[in-house]
Amino acid sequence: MAGTPVRVALLGCGTVGTEVVRLLTGQAADLAARVGAPVELVGVAVRRADRHRDVPAGLLTTDALGLVSRDDVDVVVEVVGGIEPTRQWLLAALRAGKSVVTANKALLAEAQGELFAAADASGADLYFEAAVAGAIPLLRPLRESLAGDRITRVMGIVNGTTNFILSAMEETGAGYQEALSEAARLGYAEADPTADVDGYDAAAKAAILASLAFHTRVTMGDVHREGISAVTPADVLAARALDRTIKLLAICERVVGEDGTESVSARVHPAMIPRSHPLAGVGGAFNAVFVEAEAAGQLMFYGQGAGGAPTASAVLGDLVAVARNRVAGGRGPRESAYADLAARPIAQASTRYHISLDVADRAGVLAAVAAVFAQHDVSIAAVRQEGRTQDASLVVVTHRAPDAALRSTVDKIAGLPFVNAVVSVMRVEGEDQ
Ligand code: NDP
Ligand code: HSE
Numbered sequence: 566m567a568g569t570p571v572r573v574a575l576l577g578c579g580t581v582g583t584e585v586v587r588l589l590t591g592q593a594a595d596l597a598a599r600v601g602a603p604v605e606l607v608g609v610a611v612r613r614a615d616r617h618r619d620v621p622a623g624l625l626t627t628d629a630l631g632l633v634s635r636d637d638v639d640v641v642v643e644v645v646g647g648i649e650p651t652r653q654w655l656l657a658a659l660r661a662g663k664s665v666v667t668a669n670k671a672l673l674a675e676a677q678g679e680l681f682a683a684a685d686a687s688g689a690d691l692y693f694e695a696a697v698a699g700a701i702p703l704l705r706p707l708r709e710s711l712a713g714d715r716i717t718r719v720m721g722i723v724n725g726t727t728n729f730i731l732s733a734m735e736e737t738g739a740g741y742q743e744a745l746s747e748a749a750r751l752g753y754a755e756a757d758p759t760a761d762v763d764g765y766d767a768a769a770k771a772a773i774l775a776s777l778a779f780h781t782r783v784t785m786g787d788v789h790r791e792g793i794s795a796v797t798p799a800d801v802l803a804a805r806a807l808d809r810t811i812k813l814l815a816i817c818e819r820v821v822g823e824d825g826t827e828s829v830s831a832r833v834h835p836a837m838i839p840r841s842h843p844l845a846g847v848g849g850a851f852n853a854v855f856v857e858a859e860a861a862g863q864l865m866f867y868g869q870g871a872g873g874a875p876t877a878s879a880v881l882g883d884l885v886a887v888a889r890n891r892v893a894g895g896r897g898p899r900e901s902a903y904a905d906l907a908a909r910p911i912a913q914a915s916t917r918y919h920i921s922l923d924v925a926d927r928a929g930v931l932a933a934v935a936a937v938f939a940q941h942d943v944s945i946a947a948v949r950q951e952g953r954t955q956d957a958s959l960v961v962v963t964h965r966a967p968d969a970a971l972r973s974t975v976d977k978i979a980g981l982p983f984v985n986a987v988v989s990v991m992r993v994e995g996e997d998q
Pocket of ligand 1: 671
């Protein structure tokens with residue numbers, strides 16, 4: 566193949582990196598034909614070189630900064646993860662004019678502005694399709710295909726590990742820990758799986774999605790985050806009784822206030838959704854994301870959201886794009902943050918709620934609970950009570966209410982003398998009203 570080779574340094578050779586090496590070397594001739602020049606792997610940085618017998622020893626190094634600084638590196642592919650020292654490596658690469666492909670959502674959600682500024686200064690590319698929703702082409706549609714439209718909402722399942730756990734709890738009755746161990750074994754979970762179960766991973770992805778969708782720099786600190794560790798088998802059963810299922814959702818919205826001012830609302834939390842909702846059927850480590858845009862209407866993106874090979878597919882797609890840009894002498898899209906919308910606090914987010922209470926089974930309890938909802942202007946949509954011996958389970962489903970009003974309602978109810986416990990409070994999404 567004619568053309569000056571595009572020389573690639575790979576940082577990390579774990580679940581994703583191993584598959585990147587396999588695709589890069591196994592499809593070398595096809596990739597060269599697609600790019601217009603050979604794409605050569607010239608170095609692989611890892612932490613423990615003795616664990617990587619499949620990689621030619623001459624390529625391995627434990628000095629990632631040294632590798633990205635080499636003169637014979639044109640493109641850096643980062644699949645290590647974490648914020649430091651990866652931030653320093655990628656800044657060094659970009660400042661030296663080397664394009665970067667990364668799957669690192671944690672870093673992007675923290676330092677996208679700094680990384681894009683370094684890319685702009687040197688004219689390098691920064692691509693990160695694999696950072697959100699694994700194999701699913703989602704960021705390129707937001708960055709490019711929908712660049713002429715006005716996106717109003719992005720909502721979906723963006724974490725494979727938690728979706729795998731919730732699906733297992735519901736379908737097989739598996740315990741939480743058992744399902745998490747299996748997700749880690751299958752290569753879905755982060756190195757520290759609390760990033761998955763506590764919602765950090767999904768929140769980082771929400772920040773990236775909101776940034777691209779609303780042309781605004783949204784960081785982790787702007788995203789409200791709740792994980793799934795508080796979701797119990799009882800919640801799963803309660804959802805089933807109401808013909809609903811529980812999913813960890815990322816929801817990014819453009820909100821227009823009463824005075825016409827726009828803001829961005831980004832949140833990640835578990836929610837009950839109706840079984841009839843398209844997201845309810847998304848099981849295992851699959852992801853699915855709805856995008857709503859004014860002209861395009863509703864779009865749905867679905868596919869494998871985690872795992873080595875699916876993620877490597879997205880990495881390779883980006884690698885081909887930056888290699889083509891190099892060969893053609895052009896650049897990919899830059900950061901688009903001109904709209905600079907304010908972040909809307911979670912207190913103002915409005916959803917429906919499912920509240921489960923353990924109360925004393927005696928006259929006047931239901932009326933007193935209902936009165937607290939009324940005092941806070943939270944309208945009740947449905948009530949279900951099941952008596953036991955002296956106690957009762959009381960479930961209240963509300964109409965849409967602001968988060969702040971709901972929190973105050975629940976705090977007040979928790980203090981009532983006949984309320985033994987607030988068993989769970991969960992948002993209900995995917996329904997009107
Ligand atoms: P792994 O933990 O499997 O692999 C991490 C790799 O980084 C290992 O090869 C490790 O080396 C190497 N590494 C760690 N520290 C250093 C260091 N200081 N210097 C050089 N190399 C180092 O992670 P994954 O492959 O699962 O994930 C990688 C990235 O991809 C993360 O950002 C993750 O969020 C993202 N991602 C992962 C997905 C998945 O499904 N797994 C999906 C989408 C994105 P060694 O092997 O020697 O320990
Ligand atoms: N840990 C992540 C997940 C990997 O489970 O979705 C994919 O980003």
